[in-house]
Amino acid sequence: MTLHASLRVSRAGFSLELDLDIEAGEVVALLGPNGAGKTTALRALAGLVGSSSQITHNGSTWDGLPAEKRPIGVVFQDYLLFAHMTALDNVAFGLRARGTRKAEADTVALHWLGQVGLGDFARAKPRTLSGGQAQRVALARALATSPELLLLDEPLAALDASTRLRVRSELGRHLQDYPGHTLLVTHDPLDAMVLADRIVIIEDGRVVQQGTPRDVVRQPRTDYVAHLVGLNFYRGTAHGTEVRLDEGGTLTIAEPAEGPVHVVFPPSAVSLFTEKPAGSPRNSWQAVVSGIEQHAHTTRVELDGNPPVLADITTATVAELRLQPGDALWVSLKATEIHTYPR
Template identity: 85%
Template sequence: MTLHAALRVQRAGFRLSLDLTVEPGEVVALLGPNGAGKTTALRALAGLEAGGAISVNGSTWDGLPAEKRPVGVVFQDYLLFAHMSVLDNVAFGLRARGTRKAEANAIALRWLHQVGLTEFARAKPRTLSGGQAQRVALARALATSPQLLLLDEPLAALDASTRLRVRSELGRHLIDYPGHTLLVTHDPLDAMVLADRLVILENGRVVQQGAPRDVVRQPQTDYVAHLVGLNFYRGVADGTEVRLDDGGTLTIAEPAEGPVHVVFPPSAVSLFPSKPAGSPRNTWQAVVSGIEQHAHTTRVDLDGSPAVLADVTTATVAELRLQPGDSLWVSLKATEIHTYPR
């Protein structure tokens, strides 16, 4: 029972045109920069915004108000009802659909057991941790047995230490969920870990989709390349030489012909104070334009032909005494460069 959605939303200065399919048991992650249309797509699927033609197994949802759609939603801030107990929060959707209180509470208790929060049934949401509140919101969304589960930045409100654990818990629950799941996120790690397929949205349209491993290997836009942490260029290949559209030439190990994308990881880039002797097949001068500390490495942004990102160790930063404005030599082995047709 594949879910088919044709979402068309028009407003001043923006148009969403998204054709989406989700298989039963599949988790699809919708990623994109701010303003790409992710939230608009979620609202259209939920029935909170007009412009969505949606069908599952021949049954259409067009025109159905939000409360009539077989959809469960976990919002970014969870939106639990502060004046209700945890149990009443989970039972709310069932009661709103006409289920008797005793039956709704029994179902809600089963879901609280499922997410490991039975002992909090009588608690108020304000007493919960962020991870517990997220699990209550998930139980509330699933209690009505929805055909479509919408997750709107479900981990964004959590601190870093809690996020890792809750992401793992959420992944286990999604494996058991037989319906269709759409995860809306800006976090590539959430998408890579939780989703079976990525759909990348920019300016209201799909620019790339596929399994996470395929998107990582062959990004099609600058946004996607930045998302997965790769240096990304467009150029024209002639054998083992690629002339880049924005300036500069790179030598590659595997011959190619015609228009290509060129990618390589920042970790493949080496930096030297002077031109290295016996250097790799690609060397050029560049100027440091930015330095940013990451967990275990330092990201160096360099202007040159081409401009490039390099990930280096703290020891390298200290040895080179890196500062913005410094002129350095960049080196890159041809074997580290990957090309594919564009």
């Protein structure tokens, strides 16, 4: 059963126009930069912001319902557990608010705490829980009311890096078992890639791309998306094996194409030399180092040229070239490393 949402929100200087379809059992990630409208979309679905939205599911319409009447569970970024309540009472809260008797609500809450591996923490107060445990209590609270739509608002953002990897994996397992519709709001591409079946990317309140994680990674459609997935990204016009780039420069590609195209290749495909490289046919052009940034096992070099480019090289290569901002280098790129697709 599909949940249909046509979200329309207007406020000073910003408008959201977003159409979403979420299938039962599907996890959709809403991804975008700060200010893109992600939280506004979540609040519109939850009935927490005034809008002219339309939300339908299984023949019923939700947009006229107040927030407390909508069949929705929400996990907030900071979890918002009630500090004076035990974990059990936190999870039972939604059921009690809907009129469920205490004994029955407690039974359901204890079941869900067991489902998230916290059955032994039923009497614990939030202040005694770790970040990962608090996140799981918040998830159990959201699921205890058997919602038709689960909204996750940056559910891992409050966790430290060492906890995040484990909790992300646990959350993924719980979402696989959840039969309802899930919308994950995040600015973290890794959360979206790992947890979601489909990704919807918005910028300035509009959808700019959507598809499976694999589709998005392979074929970014905007500079923001290309930056997220770590690719060099250009727009150009192809004529056979030559692409003239909109911002200047020409690249030779291995697979012929025609017309307007997007052009992508990974920074790891770029080689740097102090002199013009010789040998097998390849793209090469001169550029100037404008930035150097150390990553975990590589160094990312930003170069101004025609076109500008990002290159990932080893620390040994940095030492060999003795790179400094302002250095002039030759950039080399094999045609077989370049991927094009229609605009």
